[in-house]
Amino acid sequence: MNDRPVTVPMCDKCALSINAIFKYLTKDESDKINFIKDFRSFRKGTILYTEGSRISGFYCINKGIIKVYKTGADGKEQIIRFAKPGDIIAYRSVLSNEPACTTAKALEDCNVCFIPSEILPQLVRSNPDFALELVKLICNELGEANSYITDIAQKTVRERLAEVLLKLYYDFGIDDHKNLRISLTREELANIVGTATESVIRLLSEFKSDNLIELSGRKIMLINIKGLEKLSHFTR
Amino acid sequence: MNDRPVTVPMCDKCALSINAIFKYLTKDESDKINFIKDFRSFRKGTILYTEGSRISGFYCINKGIIKVYKTGADGKEQIIRFAKPGDIIAYRSVLSNEPACTTAKALEDCNVCFIPSEILPQLVRSNPDFALELVKLICNELGEANSYITDIAQKTVRERLAEVLLKLYYDFGIDDHKNLRISLTREELANIVGTATESVIRLLSEFKSDNLIELSGRKIMLINIKGLEKLSHFTR
């Protein structure tokens, strides 16, 4: 299932270049992680871990995008976030010592470092700077989650879809053809917004008629950012 | 506006008795907080801090219940959580050094300790046990938030209302008459569930007809927990 590693990235170099939380580590600490970590490659579509399972470590993304989602009562997936290079995932379960409460799946071929559970609490204990940054990182994610609760509870599907497109734009940027770099199925879009696939399709083509976006297959180009912001009532 | 303090609770005693995170502090640390903190009482309805404002410290609840909410695009409030004795609020803004992203309002007369901002990062640095527990606490809140996103995105209003009633039951328990201890207006219930006040009213009376709950004014008694769990697809 996994490919052979190409070149294993060194934590200190990697963290600095992709702005990971590990940049707050000392040389010794990052050497230790380098030694103990497990570099893994996953093909697009592979599941890294599943909701409810016990995991023995957490992941730091080096390349690729991973979607993190929960499965609702009726089996429908709700995408909680996307992780990109520099992000860590599964840290919540590791720190709380609980089974995973989300599933993580590679959206693209990706390279990740798997770091055993015990490292994280050790670092929190041994490196106060790191501890504080970790706390900030989690606080940040919590703040985002709370905003999203408010949005999803109060905004219409149309507003939320516009907002999601903007977030994807700000988080992942665009490719050479000015399309959103992240490529999602309509169903995945629906699973972020919290709506039905058909609704996403209909709204996307409305957005297109309103000259807010261009569509070609799975590619989405935002051509009127201001318009989308106004429609979504979203400000960064 | 504020009452005179009755008796200022000592952090070490208080933390142990109400299970606050400060129980992980050393005697010295808790003495220091005792010395530096500001004990405050707020009457029901008072706002402790407002979304967007800079705050110079965080609060540890000693008595009473505080609702924490965000204000949506159209001015409607979305209740994010309730804080009860032992809980801390506003820690997110303090740790991230950002303006508050929520408003906090006393649901009942309450006593709280106000602790200056700088204390929290200091403790994270000086006391690894505390740091780790703080991380867990935040992770826990994050986990709850993610679950709620999934629920609010996928469940019907009926399911969510049933779920909210159960959560209130588990979090705050019941009074001598077996009614939910926490007393909320229909509008506040709506602002947790993410729906209109009228919908809450209609659904509550349906629940009553279905012998799931009893109603008398603002008092709500859960008389069929199993039924509510089934209806809400909620398990603790």
Next chain:
DNA sequence: CGGTACGTTGAGTCATATCAACCATAGTGG
């Protein structure tokens, strides 16, 4: 006794979900 906040009910509307059919594309295996 008027005022204010909260609660309730009914009627009408609309956004969104659901169901169903169909098309496009790509990969698979005989």
Next chain:
DNA sequence: CCACTATGGTTGATATGACTCAACGTACCG
């Protein structure tokens, strides 16, 4: 090379959950 299948995308028709608006009831409070 072609049927076969799976997956994703699209469109239309229909149903309905939930919101909005409006009127009115209730209760407490100064």
